[in-house]
Amino acid sequence: MTQPNLAKNTTYYTAALTVQKILAFIYFWFISNSLFPGQLGQYVFALSFTTLFSIFIDLGLSPILTREAAKNQVQANQYLKNVLGLKIPLAILTLIAAWFFINVTGKPAEVRLLIYLASLVMLLDSFSLSFWVIFRSQHNLKYESIATILVQIIIFVLGLIALKTTGEVKNLILALLAASLFNFFLAIILLKFKLKFNLAPRYDQAIIKHFLKIVPAFALAGIFVKIYNASDSVLLSYLASDEAVGFFAVPAKVVYALQQVIPAAFAAVIFPAFSYYHLKDKTQLAKTFNKAFNYLTIVSLPIAFGLIITLPQIINLFWPSYQLVIPTFFVMGLAIPFIFLAFPTGYLLNACDRQKNTTLNRGIITALAVILNIILIPKFSFFGAGITFLITNVVLLFLDFFWVAKTIKLEWLNLFKILAKTILACLVMALVIILLLPYFHLVILIGFGVMVYFLALYFIKGFSLDELGDIINKARIKN
Numbered sequence: 279m280t281q282p283n284l285a286k287n288t289t290y291y292t293a294a295l296t297v298q299k300i301l302a303f304i305y306f307w308f309i310s311n312s313l314f315p316g317q318l319g320q321y322v323f324a325l326s327f328t329t330l331f332s333i334f335i336d337l338g339l340s341p342i343l344t345r346e347a348a349k350n351q352v353q354a355n356q357y358l359k360n361v362l363g364l365k366i367p368l369a370i371l372t373l374i375a376a377w378f379f380i381n382v383t384g385k386p387a388e389v390r391l392l393i394y395l396a397s398l399v400m401l402l403d404s405f406s407l408s409f410w411v412i413f414r415s416q417h418n419l420k421y422e423s424i425a426t427i428l429v430q431i432i433i434f435v436l437g438l439i440a441l442k443t444t445g446e447v448k449n450l451i452l453a454l455l456a457a458s459l460f461n462f463f464l465a466i467i468l469l470k471f472k473l474k475f476n477l478a479p480r481y482d483q484a485i486i487k488h489f490l491k492i493v494p495a496f497a498l499a500g501i502f503v504k505i506y507n508a509s510d511s512v513l514l515s516y517l518a519s520d521e522a523v524g525f526f527a528v529p530a531k532v533v534y535a536l537q538q539v540i541p542a543a544f545a546a547v548i549f550p551a552f553s554y555y556h557l558k559d560k561t562q563l564a565k566t567f568n569k570a571f572n573y574l575t576i577v578s579l580p581i582a583f584g585l586i587i588t589l590p591q592i593i594n595l596f597w598p599s600y601q602l603v604i605p606t607f608f609v610m611g612l613a614i615p616f617i618f619l620a621f622p623t624g625y626l627l628n629a630c631d632r633q634k635n636t637t638l639n640r641g642i643i644t645a646l647a648v649i650l651n652i653i654l655i656p657k658f659s660f661f662g663a664g665i666t667f668l669i670t671n672v673v674l675l676f677l678d679f680f681w682v683a684k685t686i687k688l689e690w691l692n693l694f695k696i697l698a699k700t701i702l703a704c705l706v707m708a709l710v711i712i713l714l715l716p717y718f719h720l721v722i723l724i725g726f727g728v729m730v731y732f733l734a735l736y737f738i739k740g741f742s743l744d745e746l747g748d749i750i751n752k753a754r755i756k757n
Contacts, residue, residue, distance in 0.1 A: 294423035296539070301430045303535050305437060309450065310528055310597060312441045319515065319523030321447050324392035325454075326511035326523075328400040331376040333504045335369050335404040338496030340411050342489055347415035354412055355475045360486055361408055363479035369401050376400075383516065388448070395451040402458035409465035412473065421468050425461055432457040499633070502640040506670075509648055510663045517655040526660035528600050529607040530667075533614060536581065541574055541621040548622065552629035563630075564686040570622045572696045578618035580731045583704040584724065585611045587711050591720045606664035616671040623678035630685050639677040643670040703735040 347354040380393045410422045440449035469475040514523045555563035647670045654662030
């Protein structure tokens, strides 16, 4: 595939994901302000519960399919048919297990109904993912990009109609189900008519044996991520209440949105550079990592400072019914720099063939998260889940740094200088915002705070625009 077409398809998908995330966040804002915390908690619990079980349907088969189909496009249809042959019995067993578990754990009938509906969404999305990865393996992201936006629009429109007409949580899940059905059938139609694929499941011994041999390497990290991301809401529902899940969902959604928009995008840019320099130039690899780490420090700290300082105003403006969540929001806001900085550390280790280290680290924090939540949630409810979130993200960054220091030469003195200068600029910004809080609207304060921060950082020589352009240009070249 030509570089212009690759760049164009990548742009399609990046733009689609950006639009999707913006619409999803606006949609969540509508939901959280239209439902009681207990209702919101039931909605989030149903999705988190089924997310935990979804790991047993895919087991890493989709990324394996992507890699193998990209290597051998002639065999892509056979690979997909065998993946379907594996996933169908896995889906049936997973569905039975999820329904059995929710029925023996004492949840009321209305919550069980949400789980039944959400589990159908889980099944459809898992199979749709396997369909779409075929297009990804052929570097064709246009159709999936369009589908991503259309699916979110369907959810948005049907969800808002449900909120305005009935206000029932089950109808919000039905909106998700309708969107998943659309996505599922659209992918099937495109596979059959654009690629002429046959979707009858198969069980070819050689292909199945090959896939099962490499499943553990792909499945383990995915399992850890799924458990880590969903276990807090599930444990909150069982150890506290659905209302606690609803309160926790507000700061969790905000922090998740921030990490997906900023560090994830930046990491996607620098990952090709890490991979290239790992093979070609270890000195340049270290320099690129140190620069990337510095710039994410420069971005993440003011976000954390600004969020924490203006928390009461943010809650009053966007979630006036969620005043109780401010302490939890505060604690989770403290985790933002650690979340941002774990992106370049994790991507560096993966680029340098240290995937086992990243998997081990994420396995450790997953186990730690479950243990801490079991201890803290009964005592502190959703605030306990917030404390767990902060601790595990701090631990993850230090675990990653242990292996990063064994992989490249870190410029410790420079890292500490940037950290000190960034904190100083953040303190200047914080002082200005605190002084102006009684006189200006929150939106104006945010804009003014950003300007003050970067001016302060520039004057104390915390960054230069030339260096930032240099790291992005290098990453683009290697991509």
